[in-house]
Amino acid sequence: MTDVPMTAGLLLAAGAGRRYGRPKALVELAGEPLVRRGVRLLRAGGCAPVHVVLGAGADDLPELPGAVPVRHDRWRDGLGSSLRRGLASLPATVPAAVVVLVDQPLLSPVAVRRVRAVHARGAAVAVATYAGRPGHPVLLDRSTWPLLDGYAVGDRGARDLLRARPDLVVEVPCDDAGSPADVDTPADLPLA
Template identity: 85%
Template sequence: MIAGLLLAAGAGRRYGRPKALVEVDGEPLVRRGVRLLIDGGCAPVHVVLGAGADQVPELPGAVPVRHDRWPDGLGSSLLRGLASLPADVPAVVVVLVDQPLLSPVAVRRVREAYIVGGIVVATYGGRPGHPILLGRPTWPLLDRYAVGDRGARDLLRDRPDLVVEVPCDDVGGPVDVDTPADLLRLRRSAAYQPPG
């Protein structure tokens, strides 16, 4: 089974509070991200938590992973999340907590395109985004790439031989919610679909 990994550890400095706790349509982004991965067919689902971890609500169906070194950046959260996964997990789908337009359909597409040992990345307008699937053989490569606020992007650039791209423009978007103004713009956009 392909696992899911939600990176939700940051402080959300530009937002003014941890984005994991920000609500969209009455649902915290962290719960929305867990639901995205579960609905996309991932199991187990691990959630890397840092800033505001003690305020995060129950996450049914997910394993919370405490990351005390979250100030080191997204890269350290990615490595912490990968290290938390069971040894028999062959691959993991990674998403970020602050991208509420990601779709379970996109998660399923990257899962279905998985080739053993490779990387599958959703693209939007021809540009790589999330979700991204990382086959276990690629995880050790990330030790040199996942540094500071960098995750797997430079690995994709340097090792195109490992990468399969899957267009997902028709099933969502990679918009980040970094500020309250971003969330207002998102809610007004044509791409936004409230649940239900």
């Protein structure tokens, strides 16, 4: 879609993966580390630049072609801290960011393009939904980033902001565009 403005991609991949037993960014699916798969998802969805927030296991990660690694030394503070760090790392010219999590390897570039298109039509926040439930990707217009300071804390990302400010949110049905299934344990890893 040539009429959709460029938006950044932000992959949150800093966690230790306590339930998994190691950082999920290092886990492989079909021979590809989940962190590379997430970068590929965002790039295929038309995002540029793509920033990856790294913390636990950062020194063991492979090269990330097409992405800017963002070291986050305070990753233990939780998802909210990683989200705010990632957004702060983006260039001032970026109008919005599409946020995805490294442990959702079945998301589709189609869903990324859909939330970008809704933003191009004026939405401040665009959230992919699956069976009527919000999931990822989530697109956040730059105008909403300062609001996250009061909501994205601990292990909470943008969810509380979305609940508190439904006037900002446009839901984007993506049932036919991948799956938001999390990989929390080795048993959750899909076969591919």
